[in-house]
Amino acid sequence: MSIKERLSAIQVRIADAAAASGRAPSKIRLIAVSKTHPSEAIQEAYTLGQKTFGENYADELAEKCSQLHQLTDLNWVFIGQLQSNKIQKIVKHADEIQSIASEKHARYVQRYADEFKKTNFPVWIVVNAAGEETKLGLPLSEVPALSDFIINNCPNLSLEGIMAIPPPEFSDNSCSSGEKSSPPELYRSLRKVASNTGHGKLSLGMTGDLQIAIAAGSDCVRIGTAIFGERQKK
Numbered sequence: 001m002s003i004k005e006r007l008s009a010i011q012v013r014i015a016d017a018a019a020a021s022g023r024a025p026s027k028i029r030l031i032a033v034s035k036t037h038p039s040e041a042i043q044e045a046y047t048l049g050q051k052t053f054g055e056n057y058a059d060e061l062a063e064k065c066s067q068l069h070q071l072t073d074l075n076w077v078f079i080g081q082l083q084s085n086k087i088q089k090i091v092k093h094a095d096e097i098q099s100i101a102s103e104k105h106a107r108y109v110q111r112y113a114d115e116f117k118k119t120n121f122p123v124w125i126v127v128n129a130a131g132e133e134t135k136l137g138l139p140l141s142e143v144p145a146l147s148d149f150i151i152n153n154c155p156n157l158s159l160e161g162i163m164a165i166p167p168p169e170f171s172d173n174s175c176s177s178g179e180k181s182s183p184p185e186l187y188r189s190l191r192k193v194a195s196n197t198g199h200g201k202l203s204l205g206m207t208g209d210l211q212i213a214i215a216a217g218s219d220c221v222r223i224g225t226a227i228f229g230e231r232q233k234k
Helices: 003-020 039-047 058-067 084-093 103-115 140-153 185-195 210-216
Strands: 029-033 052-055 075-078 096-100 121-127 157-164 201-203 220-223
Touching (some): 039 058, 096 103, 103 121, 103 157, 140 185, 157 185
Parallel strands (some): 121 157
């Protein structure tokens, strides 16, 4: 399938899931996860109307920003793990960060947002709701403290809400049908915590759990392979 066909299929899935949950598709933001894919693929998706792209690596983000600098309305979202020595580069090039997991990194993002004159810079707290050792993020119980810290100590940052990656049992293709699905308790808990964090937004939902994430009230979904095909090796 072409990028055009894949992107169209995802847009239909989002619209169907929104309709099944009584929500407007326009209220659900699609981040096309472009990590490891070439700038040409991003440009193709851009010509089809997709403007928001997700990247996981600071150096790759900087390179793509340089290659696609003429596309001035691209929106770059950093969704990877933060490293202190890369945060300056990330803030310089990204329009948003969805993976803050510590006060230390929040301070760094605040510092560089100030340096680059980026006010109301959107950030999200990343959560590891299922306590998986291989995934980054805070337990849900620690979100309020970090939320208070960002709101009270980081005036350049706009705390949007929380971002979460689904555990394996929710991220396979068994959750991807068009039938109406009831969100599991974990997803309802994520929605509740998100509603009390910053601007109350939830970034949840990938290819496999798109339906139940939208049913749970996710405001933002992150789709990569289903748009661009299999990831290319870095």
